[in-house]
Amino acid sequence: MKTSDDALIRRAQALDPEALAELYDRHFDGIYRYVYTRLHHHADAEDLTEQVFLKMVDSIDRYRPRGVAFSSWLYRIAHNLLVDRYRRAGREPMELTAELRDARRHADPAAVAQHSEERRRLLAAVQRLTPEQQQVISMRFIDNLAIDEIASLMRRRAGAIHSMQHRALASLYRFLLEPEQVEVQRA
């Protein structure tokens, strides 16, 4: 961790409003998307994201910079709140939603249509992965978290996450080579 981050966190631990606002601005988008990807509902995602940052204020004095990265600590709060919500709702955790959009911009309408179809097939294939593989894939590539952060969130070793990442991508690759089967699954 950079010294400036250490200093920022120390100020935030003293409840300095500027430091807290800075941390909020740095992490808001990532946390919101992380939550939304798993709840598929704007109002729920807003509610839970707000809880994450209120909890951050409430327990930031317990955070120790030498332990885990601040972002991992924050994602852990989000993860725990999500797990609580899933438990209350009796839902399977970490299913990816079809509402994820393609962040790439295409000028050509034909390219837009083709990418839209590819995205639909890819999401259908992702939904055939095990919940744990979906979790790794979405944290790694959609939430853009580092392997160490994912390992910390899933309480696994980094090596195990690397291996899971490979197995998930290899399975996806295989599923996408069998388009009919994916269609059958969807039906």
Next chain:
Amino acid sequence: MRDLTRPLQECLRAMDDKHNLQEVLRRYPADRDELIGLLRLSVDLGAMEAPAADPAFRLRARNRMLAAAAHRRQARRWNPLAALPRPVVRLVYAGALAAALLVGGLTAAAASDNSLPGDPLYGIKLGVERARLATTFDSAARVRLELQFADVRLAEAQRLFAAGRVNDGVRGMAQYDTAVTQFNRSIAGSALDTRAVDDLSRALDERAARADATLKELAGSLAAGGDAEAAAAVARTQSHVEQAWSGSKRDLQSRGSASQQGGHQTKPAPGEPQPH
């Protein structure tokens, strides 16, 4: 399925760090096509993103968080401990608890001073005596303490008899007997200088005379009250204690005369190495 964990990891790292991906792929010619397929997938997945939050909500949630922080700051002002890091707070609480235990312990120790065998605080009294003996490293001072504790045992037995607790009084006599025997053993096993020998001799003469008078009076009073058994127990203790006092006196006298012959120096206990 072949395990491409390591090559995939290297390729993804090269992409993240904007290094030359082709160089990495050249190292794995047999797996090149599959690796490219996996990397394309990772790019496609990375291109997917959840819709952004409503900017109004973003601002609202930010303000609520800052309001919560202000409220918490206010609470810290009223409670200065809340502003300290938690380990420090724990230390403060632990210190307060230790101080409370210390004060409580000292209070209990003081309160136990007048307790008698069978009282709830009597164990504390004996514990304090043992602690004082354990922390007294000077031989002469330790022997004097043992003499003092023998006096305490005799006073306790007297009070027990006076309170009509005859059986406890008889047990108290046995405790006194044990304390005097212990004193006698300590005299024999301690290195004492001439001054300590003189002091102890004087104290011993005075205590022996006083204890003898006390025990005689006690035995007489018990016999007069019709408690012949207790009176006999006191008499036995008196006889036994007298022998112990005599042994201690002889020991001290022999050390006194040796010191007069050899000058003013520390006298070793029997069995201790002789100074050269």
